[in-house]
Amino acid sequence: xxxxxxxAKHAGVTxxxxxxxxRNRGRxxxxxxxxxxxxxxxxxxRPHLAARALAEGRAPTLALMVSSIANPxxxxxxxxxxxxxxxxxxxxxxxxTNEDPLTGRAYLEQIAGTLSEGVLVMxxxxxxxxxxxxxxxxxxxxxxxxxxxxxxxxxPCVAVDFELAGRxxxxxxxxxxHERIGAIVGSKPMGIHASRYDGFADAMRRAGLEVAxxxxxxxxxxxxxxxAAALALLDRDPGISAIFATNDLPALGAIDxxxxxxxxxxxxxxxVGITDIQLxxxxxxxxxxxxxxxxxxxxxxxxxxxxxxxxxxxxxxxMRVASEPxxxxxxxxxxxxxxxxxxxxxxxxxxxx
Amino acid sequence: xxxxxxxAKHAGVTxxxxxxxxRNRGRxxxxxxxxxxxxxxxxxxRPHLAARALAEGRAPTLALMVSSIANPxxxxxxxxxxxxxxxxxxxxxxxxTNEDPLTGRAYLEQIAGTLSEGVLVMxxxxxxxxxxxxxxxxxxxxxxxxxxxxxxxxxPCVAVDFELAGRxxxxxxxxxxHERIGAIVGSKPMGIHASRYDGFADAMRRAGLEVAxxxxxxxxxxxxxxxAAALALLDRDPGISAIFATNDLPALGAIDxxxxxxxxxxxxxxxVGITDIQLxxxxxxxxxxxxxxxxxxxxxxxxxxxxxxxxxxxxxxxMRVASEPxxxxxxxxxxxxxxxxxxxxxxxxxxxx
DNA sequence: ATGAAAGCGCTAACAA
DNA sequence: TTGTTAGCGCTTTCAT
Numbered sequence: 001x002x003x004x005x006x007x008a009k010h011a012g013v014t015x016x017x018x019x020x021x022x023r024n025r026g027r028x029x030x031x032x033x034x035x036x037x038x039x040x041x042x043x044x045x046r047p048h049l050a051a052r053a054l055a056e057g058r059a060p061t062l063a064l065m066v067s068s069i070a071n072p073x074x075x076x077x078x079x080x081x082x083x084x085x086x087x088x089x090x091x092x093x094x095x096x097t098n099e100d101p102l103t104g105r106a107y108l109e110q111i112a113g114t115l116s117e118g119v120l121v122m123x124x125x126x127x128x129x130x131x132x133x134x135x136x137x138x139x140x141x142x143x144x145x146x147x148x149x150x151x152x153x154x155x156p157c158v159a160v161d162f163e164l165a166g167r168x169x170x171x172x173x174x175x176x177x178h179e180r181i182g183a184i185v186g187s188k189p190m191g192i193h194a195s196r197y198d199g200f201a202d203a204m205r206r207a208g209l210e211v212a213x214x215x216x217x218x219x220x221x222x223x224x225x226x227x228a229a230a231l232a233l234l235d236r237d238p239g240i241s242a243i244f245a246t247n248d249l250p251a252l253g254a255i256d257x258x259x260x261x262x263x264x265x266x267x268x269x270x271x272v273g274i275t276d277i278q279l280x281x282x283x284x285x286x287x288x289x290x291x292x293x294x295x296x297x298x299x300x301x302x303x304x305x306x307x308x309x310x311x312x313x314x315x316x317x318x319m320r321v322a323s324e325p326x327x328x329x330x331x332x333x334x335x336x337x338x339x340x341x342x343x344x345x346x347x348x349x350x351x352x353x
Numbered sequence: 354x355x356x357x358x359x360x361a362k363h364a365g366v367t368x369x370x371x372x373x374x375x376r377n378r379g380r381x382x383x384x385x386x387x388x389x390x391x392x393x394x395x396x397x398x399r400p401h402l403a404a405r406a407l408a409e410g411r412a413p414t415l416a417l418m419v420s421s422i423a424n425p426x427x428x429x430x431x432x433x434x435x436x437x438x439x440x441x442x443x444x445x446x447x448x449x450t451n452e453d454p455l456t457g458r459a460y461l462e463q464i465a466g467t468l469s470e471g472v473l474v475m476x477x478x479x480x481x482x483x484x485x486x487x488x489x490x491x492x493x494x495x496x497x498x499x500x501x502x503x504x505x506x507x508x509p510c511v512a513v514d515f516e517l518a519g520r521x522x523x524x525x526x527x528x529x530x531h532e533r534i535g536a537i538v539g540s541k542p543m544g545i546h547a548s549r550y551d552g553f554a555d556a557m558r559r560a561g562l563e564v565a566x567x568x569x570x571x572x573x574x575x576x577x578x579x580x581a582a583a584l585a586l587l588d589r590d591p592g593i594s595a596i597f598a599t600n601d602l603p604a605l606g607a608i609d610x611x612x613x614x615x616x617x618x619x620x621x622x623x624x625v626g627i628t629d630i631q632l633x634x635x636x637x638x639x640x641x642x643x644x645x646x647x648x649x650x651x652x653x654x655x656x657x658x659x660x661x662x663x664x665x666x667x668x669x670x671x672m673r674v675a676s677e678p679x680x681x682x683x684x685x686x687x688x689x690x691x692x693x694x695x696x697x698x699x700x701x702x703x704x705x706x
Numbered sequence: 707a708t709g710a711a712a713g714c715g716c717t718a719a720c721a722a
Numbered sequence: 723t724t725g726t727t728a729g730c731g732c733t734t735t736c737a738t
Contacts, residue, residue: 001466001491003715019717029573029723044490049468050406051715054730059403061414061446070631079423082449091464093444094413096435111444113354114731115402115413137354137397153603173730221686223635256637278423282576284609285636356731367709370735379734382707404731454722467715714731721726722732 001329002043011039022047028222061091062118062305065107065124067099071221073277077144078121080298088306090117097124103175105130109178109286118305120144129154140352141310144301145292147195149321156308158300165325166199167288169244169272172288172327175208176268177241177336182212182233184226184254187218187244196246196274214242226250230257234269241336242270248277248289255283255332266334273343276328285331355396364392375400375573381560414444416469418477423573424574425602426630426647430475430497433651440658443470451478458483465492471658473497484508491663497654498645500548501675509661509671511653515627518643518678519552522597522625525680527560530689531595531623535586536564537579537607539599541573549599549627572603572700579603583610587622594689595623601630601642608636608685619687629681638684646675669706 007016011030020026021036028036037047049060065259066074078094087091097104106125112119112134119134122144135141135155141156152159173181183200186193197216202215204211213237219229226245230253233240243258245251251273258269265271265285273280276291300320307314361368366385373379374389381389392398396436402413415438419427421450431447437446446469455532457479460528465472465487474486477499488494488508496510526534539546550569567589572582575651579598583606586593596611598604604626611622618624618638626633629644660667 004717005715015716016718016726017724021726022603023717025717046462046465046467048407048466048715049464050403050412050466051730052717053403054401054714054732055718057715057717057730068432069422070437071430072428075422075425075428078447079421079449081448082422091446091448091468094431094435094447096432097446111402113401114404115401115444115653150731208456252635256635268730279632282605282609284612357733360730368732369710369734370708373708376733380707401731404714405733407707407716407730408732408734410714410733707738710735710736712726712733712735717730719726719728722731 001048003048003225004043004045007036007039007043007045010043011035026319032057035050038235045235052077058309059088059115059117061093061111061116062302063093063095063107063111063119064122065095065097065104065119065126066122066125068096068147072279073247073275074102074122076278077221077294077298078293081120084299084302086304095124096333097126099125101125101127101130108134111139118142120301120305120307122340128155133258138312140305142301142308145297146319147193149319151321158302158304158322160292160297161324162193162292163195163199163202165274165292166201166244166246167203168198168199168290168325169274170203172202172240172329172333173222173244173270174203174209175314176270177338178337179209179213180239181209181211181242181244182240183216184229184232184243184245184250185216185218186221186250186295188284193246200246202246212237221249223249223253223256226253227257228253229275230254231261234261234263235254236259242272242333245271245273248273248275248280248287251287251289251332252279252283255285255287266332267337268339269337270333274325280328281330283332288330288333291327291330297322309314354401355398356401358399360389360392360396360398363396364388369539377586395673406579409547410661411602412466412468413442413444413475414464414469415655416446416448416460416464416472417475418448418450418457418472418479419475420477421449422447426628426631427475429631430647432649434473435650435653435656437652441655448477450479452478454478454480454483461487466490469660471495473654473658481508489679491665493658493665495654495658495661498671499651500546500670505672509657511650511657511673511675513675514677515546515645515648516548516552516555518595518627518645519549519557519658520598521552521643521678521680522627525557525682525686526597526623526625527556527562529623529686530691532562532689534562534564534568534595534597535583535590536569536573536595537582537586537596537598537603538569539574539603541576546599553599565590574602576602576606576609577605580610581606583607583616586612587611587614587616593622595625595686598624598626599628601628601633601640604640604642604685605632605636608638608640620690623689625685625686629679634683636685641683641686642681643678644681645678650675658659674702 146157147162149159220223273289280287499510500515501510572578626642633640
């Protein structure tokens with residue numbers, strides 16, 4: 001690895017000049033520029049990023065805090081983040097917290113401000129105090145997927161209307177004639193799935209329907225978690241004709257669970273999720289779900305972070321709202337099968353139809 | 354962010370002493386140490402990673418080059434890499450090449466040696482010359498999953514016996530009585546799936562069976578790719594009773610394709626893949642596959658890289674061989690269904706049983 | 707046991 | 723247009 005001054009010597013100029021031609025700063029003579037470029041090529045020179053970062057007082061990377069990159073949702077997001085980050089010349093460091101706030105804190109303390117210029121937080125279950133501390137330490141932080149646009153957090157964020165997502169899911173099911181519906185709610189420690197359920201419950205209420213407390217279960221955000229929860233739900237109340245899950249992975253598990261106990265999806269049970277991860281369309285049957293603008297959110301998060309880096313004082317307009325979630329109907333939902341439902345149990349209330 | 358010298362001033366000592374205290378280098382008086390630690394806490398001091406890197410002449414990160422983190426296989430690997438990297442105090446920068454050698458080169462040129470101390474290459478379709486160049490530039494490179502242990506590459510690597518994997522898959526199918534078998538081979542530009550097919554073909558040959566050239570198709574490493582290939586395979590030769598895919602994703606697609614044209618898996622068609630990604634066990638039916646030691650390979654790759662970083666001159670022993678792949682029988686394979694096969698077409702040769 | 711000083715590779719005033 | 727000079731925050735001899 002050759003250095004700036006080696007290049008300078010080779011070109012018969014000074015380091016500052018080389019720096020200038022490389023970054024198109026200051027005015028440089030045509031002939032000089034040529035010689036410098038020649039030297040750069042000859043010595044195969046590459047700027048030392050750490051040195052540059054130190055001199056500029058900035059850092060060349062962004063940190064992406066995520067609970068676990070192995071969860072199928074995050075890679076899609078991470079890919080979009082990386083793409084956006086490159087445009088501003090940043091690299092991205094992937095920080096798996098495994099849902100452990102202490103791991104998250106360790107990451108923040110180590111890299112914030114010294115290696116990473118900004119921090120993107122994607123459902124990593126971090127301590128809010130830790131995040132505030134890094135922010136007041138001068139390293140901007142943005143929450144990548146805040147679930148309640150109407151209720152902005154104390155940190156900059158990209159918001160997605162997940163309550164609407166829940167409502168759309170509920171309305172879809174209701175429109176199909178379903179009345180007795182079970183719910184599988186993510187059990188994230190931060191309770192971030194509450195608004196998704198609220199939207200769903202609200203749709204139910206407006207339709208004059210209610211969800212029995214016994215018919216809402218919490219489950220981890222995995223296929224297995226949804227599988228177990230669906231089994232439990234269907235066991236407690238076989239009269240359920242549909243299941244709403246606050247996330248795709250558990251919804252996928254619910255589909256499998258239904259199949260395993262002989263309830264065909266969507267004929268004997270409808271299932272709907274939220275997010276629209278890639279897997280959703282590959283499942284059998286493909287999952288009806290409410291799509292969330294993942295890639296857009298990633299882009300917004302990065303650009304917001306860039307702004308905050310550029311002018312840390314900009315306290316206003318700290319929230320970007322991504323476009324609205326929308327329903328994608330696939331093969332996991334169908335009109336309620338009254339015969340099947342009647343066989344299993346009596347309806348909870350008279351049919352509104 | 355406070356600096357070393359601020360801490361030093363606060364503690365009434367010099368920066369060098371603080372540095373010594375923090376890194377347990379040199380002898381430091383008990384009382385002094387106490388005061389320094391106190392100052393560190395009071396000022397909430399964190400070492401500046403870029404500055405340290407510059408002073409030490411090393412870099413705090415490892416680069417993980419991957420074709421696309423959105424491919425479900427890589428996240429599992431990336432998670433393991435990050436875990437291992439943290440143990441040596443490294444952060445990992447995720448570099449998606451999108452199979453484009455130019456993107457890969459750009460990454461290498463930018464971060465190798467200046468921001469990353471080493472490079473891990475995971476099926477990123479990089480130019481070998483580029484890799485050699487970064488290696489001779491002083492930044493160690495290791496290939497994370499070399500497919501032919503018997504034929505070491507010119508770069509340090511972790512090898513997994515994928516030929517064996519292919520053979521195991523083939524033997525499993527043959528043991529089940531399958532004789533006419535289709536193959537879906539990954540179409541990676543680097544041809545890395547050739548050895549997988551070789552192992553399979555070898556097993557066939559030993560059993561006195563042959564694979565018609567028309568029955569081997571290339572396909573991209575996706576569910577969709579496998580779906581299309583399986584459809585084509587089954588259309589060309591309906592007499593096929595099993596499909597071997599060199600990767601899990603296409604195998605999964607093949608299962609779906611079979612189902613869609615009314616061939617039940619495994620009753621009317623057996624399907625086997627290679628890798629054992631998490632999805633394999635979640636599919637319906639769950640995929641029989643040859644498991645490859647992903648996490649182990651990640652650990653080996655990182656530790657090899659660490660060694661090379663520590664002593665770049667160690668030219669010997671540049672290959673680590675991970676443990677052998679092993680068959681995992683799940684629900685996608687079953688004994689050949691002669692009735693079904695006979696209906697579809699005549700067997701290619703007399704049954705050896 | 708602690709301090710002084712140089713330097714990692716680069717950028718950024720300011721001079722010339 | 724180009725060179726000089728500091729200095730980013732840290733580590734590391736070498737003195738003391």
